Amino acid sequence: MQLHKKKEILDDILKKKRNIIDLIVEMKNLSGLATDLGFSAMLLQDRKLAEKVKELQEEMDTKQYEIETECMLVAKNPEEALGLTSVMRVASAVAGFSSAVNELVDSVLRGIPPHPTVREALKSAADTIDQITVGRNSRMTGKTIEEVTKNLVDVVGLKREDSWMYQPKPDERIRAEDILVLSGSKRKLAEVMKDMRKN
16 A cells, blocks of 8 residues: 555544444455455456456455554553454454455456356356446435335445445435445346436
């Protein structure tokens, strides 16, 4: 991570004073989303999804740095500092999951198809994934996830501004410029995506 980026993060930490627990939860959610996207990127040989996993890895790195910095700032004495090392280990372990998925999608970005055995395993284990950005004038705005998807597919991730929600609740209302990541069978997903793209 570049020095200027670290300084930006530190300034943000000092302003917001975010809860370490919230940051770990966000890391866990991002890791789950990266896993879903990574396996789908391999199955579909989809560069866009692979690139999205790379973006999520950058977000994970930022969250991990935030947690490490927060831990150092809140420790008042050596005993507290020692206790907080376990928190940093958890953050590092969660980041490790995302790093592993990141390595998986490198093959997609290099144009190397998965071995047939891997492809068959992915087909049996993963649904198709797609994403959509909600336009400013979209008829989806203000509706709940349940109303839009009709429970035919799952919304595995929702990005709003700079934050991700992993598996948002069905009653979550959609806002303009939200990014929805959906998972489901190819037929149902195509049906829902077609309907969602209507103005």
